[in-house]
Amino acid sequence: MSSCAYSLTEAAEHVREGRITSAELVQDCLAQVDELEPAVQAWAFLDREHALMQARALDLHRAQGKALGPLHGVPVGIKDIFDTSDYPTELGSPLWAGRTPRRDAAAVARLRAAGAVIMGKTVTTEYAYFHPGKTRNPHDPERTPGGSSSGSAAAVAAHMVPGAIGTQTNGSVIRPAAFCGVVGFKPTHGLIPRTGALLLSRTLDHVGTFGKTVEDVALLAEILAGYDEEDPDTRPMARPPFAAVAASEPPLPPRFAFVRSPVWDDYAEPATREAFGELVEALGEHVTQVDLGESFGAAVDWHKKIMEVEMAYNLHRDYTKGGEQLSEPLRKLIERGRGVSAVDYLAAVGGISPLNEGIGSIFDEYDAFITPAAPGEAPRGLSATGNPIFCTLWTYLGTPAVTLPLMQSEAGLPLGVQLVGRRHNDARLLRSARWLVKTLAKGRRRGSRKGKSS
């Protein structure tokens, strides 16, 4: 197979062991871009020569016997709201056309330091909010890839690049990963610094990772995690061994809580209801349905208020100067945010800690929650990016969440299974996620022998 189909973890290993050069790997990925980009449109900026030049330099570095980083020679896609010193960063907005930052965002700098090839910039919705970019779903070009990290999810799904980074302020990592059928991971709030990425909401913005396997998103998150003095929500910490823990066996089979969450009744589509019914059945004794209390129903409104207010504050200049160059949904959001009172905003922020305490007792009994990543499959049409509502509560709480492409709709489109962990328990969540993938794969192999292949 072409090396473009490698997982990120495989690609890193093959380059490290000398079974393939970085230049060959990047060439294979570029060939895939040549073939699929006309349909998928995942990239805002991609300079073939610049990508290859980085790869050759890294091959030379290796040939000289120098120390290799954990991503040595592996190409990665960067959502176009992270500043890059070598590519433009346009935030998905005509207002910022031609913007060329001088400094890499902290996440980009950490990827470079780990030896990654910065392949190019992936398409984002306008300001990582609502208004879509040009990207289409690789599984069906008439459908949205999800957003706002549309290009990162689509590029990984289309094997144009084995890994990518994005951001989530509501459902912008988990939802596109689910719609495109890749693994997406949003670690605990504050784990990965957001310095040099577009600031929408300090309270809600998360950096997330995309890959083909749980190990992939774990490896990327491990490289990106850690204190940055310019991001006040990061904390000094030892490097988390996400990749090693994700690859390890749990001492006991994990216990899952099937948490439909307060939005299930209004939003879960039939495909989701059916698929999760089967999933819960397949997991048998490993899963228990748990209902959150009524107090969690307020979280969606609180999230909305925080997002509106903080975006209105942070995008104040763009709003004032940008006029019609800002989409109407964005202008409306900012206007709503300007109308919120400070005490209502503080009440919305003030709900985060108590609700996290509220789910603490459930996490004492269960390793992870299982819940949908989205209402259903990627919707038809390119004028919107689908509903983030199944991500909202977990973004508000700042809990780690990972989506796994474990199921399909009748149309053959991916459906994501979202697992949610306790804050700062990212490694355990990833380990539980990998256990789930392996266990279901075994079940399917057994099932297919009985003629019940999915």
Add this chain to the structure above:
Amino acid sequence: MSSCAYSLTEAAEHVREGRITSAELVQDCLAQVDELEPAVQAWAFLDREHALMQARALDLHRAQGKALGPLHGVPVGIKDIFDTSDYPTELGSPLWAGRTPRRDAAAVARLRAAGAVIMGKTVTTEYAYFHPGKTRNPHDPERTPGGSSSGSAAAVAAHMVPGAIGTQTNGSVIRPAAFCGVVGFKPTHGLIPRTGALLLSRTLDHVGTFGKTVEDVALLAEILAGYDEEDPDTRPMARPPFAAVAASEPPLPPRFAFVRSPVWDDYAEPATREAFGELVEALGEHVTQVDLGESFGAAVDWHKKIMEVEMAYNLHRDYTKGGEQLSEPLRKLIERGRGVSAVDYLAAVGGISPLNEGIGSIFDEYDAFITPAAPGEAPRGLSATGNPIFCTLWTYLGTPAVTLPLMQSEAGLPLGVQLVGRRHNDARLLRSARWLVKTLAKGRRRGSRKGKSS
């Protein structure tokens, strides 16, 4: 002399060395209370037997040869907004009359763990805001002691207790200390946990300490400092050696910046102008006048907005249920806070970091700022507690500040000299403060030989 006149540091040493028992020390303090409390009215709650019982238990502890804490047997006054498990905590409000918390505030628990006798609860203004309590200035009963930590400052000034704790959200430690002629210290924001103390404003609330010397306030702050998981603004840290550093000689004489601050022109009274003129002259080469840029002028408004909003949020229930039992100034403040928009609030909070960066370059050259603690001497009248305006900027910035009773007005009333340090440079600030006290005392001794005694 009666042991009630000891500094906190002396009292701790005398008890530790066995030159006086805790019971004798507390008895001497109680005798002073008997004599002066009718005029000063510093205490909200003081139970003689309960104080003596603690002292006797601590004496027994010592007699048994057990390990002694750094404040073993030393009585301390607690502002009546800190929860105490043995005394009521009424927050200076009739709404909370008879309130008896079951748990000590973190600061109180740390004092007990250090061996302190919790002498009693000192008078606070209503909710540590504007409306005065019963306390009078020990130097002149017709004048305010300042507020909101009125009783803590007055009790230390009147030798009723060698040390006390209070809080500052605007000028509530520095101002009463200055008006009463004691040393007051407001450490860096987040240094001392506020858990179990009345929450007015997470952004602005500080715990502070009162004593007779710089060493006293340093010792108290050292005992109180450090991480508390219930105060999100505290950070894990090693115990800061404030007392030792404060007692040490600086390697070089400190350099002071005389910062009149943007409020000088409108608020500094003639007594202050004259006294600071003389002080700057006396310090000669050790001080340079430095003017802050115009951007600091906004800080007073930003502080006001944050305080109004956060108090409106935190006192929402009291406002809703309390009605006429809340003073009119407090109700008005809450109503103003309810009218502030969230984006204006975020803009006010957003100014804190840039302004701290703005003074960073001055702190690269100077060890501390010298600035007034208040517009002038304690004003006449008991219907208000004086103007906190000379504290506002430093509370907003979260910088450490200490006031020293180094000067007097013509009426013989104390005038405070406020020293301000860089955030998290509390120890250096205290060392510079002690150097200033010693140096001016030497100068005065020389001056008095020439017949120029102050």
